[in-house]
Amino acid sequence: MAHLCRMKIVCIGRNYADHAAELGNTVPSEPLFFFKPESAVLHQDHPFTIPEWTQDCHYEVELVVRLDRAAKWIEQGHASRCYTQIGLGLDFTARDVQQQLKKAGKPWEKAKAFDGSAVLSREWVPLTELGGDVQDLRFSLLKNGEVVQEGHTADMLFPVDALIAHVSRYSTWKTGDLLFTGTPAGVGPVQSGDHLEGRLGGRTMFALDVL
Ligand code: ZN
Numbered sequence: 200m201a202h203l204c205r206m207k208i209v210c211i212g213r214n215y216a217d218h219a220a221e222l223g224n225t226v227p228s229e230p231l232f233f234f235k236p237e238s239a240v241l242h243q244d245h246p247f248t249i250p251e252w253t254q255d256c257h258y259e260v261e262l263v264v265r266l267d268r269a270a271k272w273i274e275q276g277h278a279s280r281c282y283t284q285i286g287l288g289l290d291f292t293a294r295d296v297q298q299q300l301k302k303a304g305k306p307w308e309k310a311k312a313f314d315g316s317a318v319l320s321r322e323w324v325p326l327t328e329l330g331g332d333v334q335d336l337r338f339s340l341l342k343n344g345e346v347v348q349e350g351h352t353a354d355m356l357f358p359v360d361a362l363i364a365h366v367s368r369y370s371t372w373k374t375g376d377l378l379f380t381g382t383p384a385g386v387g388p389v390q391s392g393d394h395l396e397g398r399l400g401g402r403t404m405f406a407l408d409v410l
Contacts, residue, residue, distance in 0.1 A: 206375040208235040208317055209366050210261075210290055214355050214381025221384050230357045230365045233307055235290075235379075239317040246408045247315050249389065253293035258389055259382035260340035260348045260397055263288040264333070264359055265323055270372040278360035279333070281372060285326050287338055287397045287404035289318035290379050294388070317379070320397065320404035329400060333359045338404075340385075341396040350383035 212231040213219040219226050241247060249256045263286040270281045290311070297310035329336055333352060340348040352358075357365070359380060363372065389395070393409040 206237060206373065206377060207370075208237070208239065208377045208379065209233075209370070210235060210311070210379040211357070211362055211381040214357055214362075215350065215383040216354070216356060217384035218382050218386065221386070226356060230362050232362075232366055233311060235312045235317045238314055239312055241315040241318045241407070243321055244405060244407050245315075246410045247291065247318065247389070247395075248410045249391065250293065250313055253296055253310075255293065255295040255388055257292045257294045257386045258340060258342070258347075258395060259290040259292055259386050260338060260350065261288055261290050261379045261382050262286075262336060262338055262350070262352055262399070263319065264363075264378040264380060266363075266372045266376045266378065267374055268372075269374055270363065270367050273364055273367045273372075275360045275364040278363040278367075281363055282359075283326055284323035285329060285333070285336070285399070286320040286323045286377075287399045288320060288377075288379055289340075289395065289397065289405075290382060291316040291318065291389075292386075317377075318397075318405060318407065319377075320399075322402075322404065324399065324402065336399065338397070338399045341398070342387075342389075343394055347387060348383055348385035352380070354383065355381065
């Protein structure tokens with residue numbers, strides 16, 4: 200996947216009210232974003248290794264949008280021109296480390312940008328095949344065969360096009376960049392031996408073991 204060699208990953212925090220509430224956070228007045236480096240990507244169903252420096256590593260399943268054109272200062276009304284492909288991913292988060300950083304008013308990168316923290320689905324699905332409306336997609340995460348997270352993109356606080364427009368004011372979108380659009384409620388810890396499976400509509404988008 201040569202196009203992945205030069206890209207950035209933009210992740211959105213607190214984009215579902217029920218998830219913001221479960222972590223005791225207020226709902227943001229504008230999109231909250233952060234970056235993961237390319238070295239964070241875990242591809243194609245590789246196993247995930249929990250870093251030894253965290254005791255509370257959480258899964259967060261998220262709809263992922265791949266930009267297939269560049270965009271700077273794009274308006275929300277034009278943002279849908281920038282993508283056609285939809286994926287699913289996990290934003291692995293060292294929650295204990297993140298809580299310490301948040302309390303200290305420090306950036307989250309140590310808790311969010313580590314190796315393997317950005318799981319990507321094995322396929323990208325044309326939005327047209329999913330019904331054409333990015334705000335009407337259902338996705339879920341199963342842990343050891345049980346559903347632990349269920350999301351519907353209609354519940355986003357900021358819709359995909361608003362996220363793309365907002366980020367483009369600060370950072371130019373390049374072809375191949377990825378947008379993790381935030382996680383719904385139900386986040387929780389992983390343990391060695393867990394099996395995680397992400398679904399978008401009826402499709403299994405990724406499946407991986409936790410080591
Ligand atoms: Zn997230």
